Amino acid sequence: MKDVVLSAEETAAINVWSSDSQSLVREMLGKYPEKRSAVMPLLYVSMIENGYVTNEGMKTVSILTGLTAAQVQSVASFYSMYKREELGDYLISVCTSISCFLRGADDVLAAIEDESNVPDGETGDEGKFSVEHIECNGACGGAPVVLVNYEMIEGVTPDKGRELVKWLRDGGPDVVNTEEMQQLFGGERAFDWGVKELEGAILPIPAFGPYGSARGDS
Numbered sequence: 001m002k003d004v005v006l007s008a009e010e011t012a013a014i015n016v017w018s019s020d021s022q023s024l025v026r027e028m029l030g031k032y033p034e035k036r037s038a039v040m041p042l043l044y045v046s047m048i049e050n051g052y053v054t055n056e057g058m059k060t061v062s063i064l065t066g067l068t069a070a071q072v073q074s075v076a077s078f079y080s081m082y083k084r085e086e087l088g089d090y091l092i093s094v095c096t097s098i099s100c101f102l103r104g105a106d107d108v109l110a111a112i113e114d115e116s117n118v119p120d121g122e123t124g125d126e127g128k129f130s131v132e133h134i135e136c137n138g139a140c141g142g143a144p145v146v147l148v149n150y151e152m153i154e155g156v157t158p159d160k161g162r163e164l165v166k167w168l169r170d171g172g173p174d175v176v177n178t179e180e181m182q183q184l185f186g187g188e189r190a191f192d193w194g195v196k197e198l199e200g201a202i203l204p205i206p207a208f209g210p211y212g213s214a215r216g217d218s
């Protein structure tokens, strides 16, 4: 990783961010030969900092990468995991692509919407849940697939979807973990995944280290 020297403008742009985020900025910029190549991880840093990708965050990433604000916005708006609005504590994502659809994903989504009282694509007033449908998550053999803060559960039924929402609401776990939720709410798995992700996620933001985990967990 190369040493990163920030210009006065770049330093001023990230001065409003936490020292952890400023360190992450330097770390991410140090991993790429060209600053512009760090646009995606830097957008995640801005998302960690603000909870979602704000206009100010995109301006900061524009300054850091040398890309235009329009170019940064085009990246942030293309990928659905960059959120432009504040999320609830738990982002529940239900795959409704063809394999999951054929195994009843629409009913799972309806049960989760009903139990959480949050419609697809929205965040509840109390800020506990965000619910969304997503495209194929690449685990079709375990359909239907549900993710909580990007931690995956396979073989979820409508009843198990309701139990999952109750468990999150009543227990309010700080960390959600694939292995635990699969045991409690999952059904048949496609196969045993080679790499078990043991740390879990504490934010509805995919970050660094193990997929879906909070920074510093790896």
Ligand code: FES
Pocket (backbone or CB within 6 Å): 095, 096, 097, 098, 099, 100, 101, 135, 136, 137, 138, 139, 140, 141, 143, 144, 145
């Ligand atoms: S269709 Fe749902 S994981 Fe592929």
